[in-house]
Amino acid sequence: MINENLNLLLWNMENGADEAIGDAPVDYFAKSEEKISAVSAPLIPKATALEVAPAPVLPAVPLTQELLRDVKTLEELKTAMLNFNGCSLKATAMNTVFGGGVPESKVMLVGEAPGADEDRIGLPFVGLSGKLLDKMLASIGLSREKNVYISNILPWRPPGNRTPTPAEVALCLPFIRKHIELINPDILILLGGSSASALLATTEGVSRIRGRWLEYTIAETGKSVDTLVTFHPAFLLRSAAQKKIAWKDMLTVKQKLNALGEH
Numbered sequence: 001m002i003n004e005n006l007n008l009l010l011w012n013m014e015n016g017a018d019e020a021i022g023d024a025p026v027d028y029f030a031k032s033e034e035k036i037s038a039v040s041a042p043l044i045p046k047a048t049a050l051e052v053a054p055a056p057v058l059p060a061v062p063l064t065q066e067l068l069r070d071v072k073t074l075e076e077l078k079t080a081m082l083n084f085n086g087c088s089l090k091a092t093a094m095n096t097v098f099g100g101g102v103p104e105s106k107v108m109l110v111g112e113a114p115g116a117d118e119d120r121i122g123l124p125f126v127g128l129s130g131k132l133l134d135k136m137l138a139s140i141g142l143s144r145e146k147n148v149y150i151s152n153i154l155p156w157r158p159p160g161n162r163t164p165t166p167a168e169v170a171l172c173l174p175f176i177r178k179h180i181e182l183i184n185p186d187i188l189i190l191l192g193g194s195s196a197s198a199l200l201a202t203t204e205g206v207s208r209i210r211g212r213w214l215e216y217t218i219a220e221t222g223k224s225v226d227t228l229v230t231f232h233p234a235f236l237l238r239s240a241a242q243k244k245i246a247w248k249d250m251l252t253v254k255q256k257l258n259a260l261g262e263h
């Protein structure tokens with residue numbers, strides 16, 4: 001029996017379940033809805049004895065946008081995210097992984113969500129895929145110490161590194177949009193399908209859209225940012241044969257930087 005349990009545990013760990021969260025499965029979507037209506041409470045008129053109409057249910061995304069309306073600095077954005085309790089992923093995460101690198105950079109990268117290492121340390125891309133990402137960047141003279149800024153679509157780690165749900169992505173999207181607006185990059189590099197589909201509103205796979213210049217528009221300023229989609233480094237760790245394609249993508253970024261006279 002002990003052996004059976006141990007094998008089951010090892011099998012779960014191999015499948016990415018590296019944290020014990022509870023005995024019973026949790027419906028995170030339902031929890032998220034609960035918290036959203038709790039956060040939105042002050043915006044909903046209180047019903048009196050005579051007013052029997054049900055309170056309107058506010059959609060989550062405009063609510064997040066509303067929270068960020070007066071945010072003007074990275075510090076204010078970070079505070080807004082630390083104070084935000086409308087996403088149930090925050091309850092199981094150890095840290096809010098905000099961003100890392102040089103905020104004045106002209107190149108910004110956006111990944112999917114923190115993994116176990118990022119969650120523990122509180123910074124993006126510090127695990128194995130981060131090490132590969134650093135090497136890819138270094139090959140074209142970029143580094144997060146000097147000239148790159150990095151963040152993610154989601155600031156909280158999904159339990160067991162599962163793929164974020166569309167509802168979680170939609171809820172957190174205003175955060176990364178505001179983040180991009182505040183960094184104001186000239187070049188945006190989207191790492192993997194989740195990042196590309198969230199920010200470019202496309203359903204095309206990475207293989208179809210990678211390696212060419214697309215546009216991301218910063219809604220508040222109207223600025224159109226040169227945007228390139230490439231493979232997520234975690235995918236490259238599993239599919240080494242694709243590294244040469246990712247290398248071509250890095251050269252495309254280098255050419256653009258040269259053309260912009262930025263490096």
Ligand code: URA
Nearest residue numbers: 111112113114124125
């Ligand atoms: N994968 C991501 O997409 N982001 C991180 O920060 C780490 C791994």
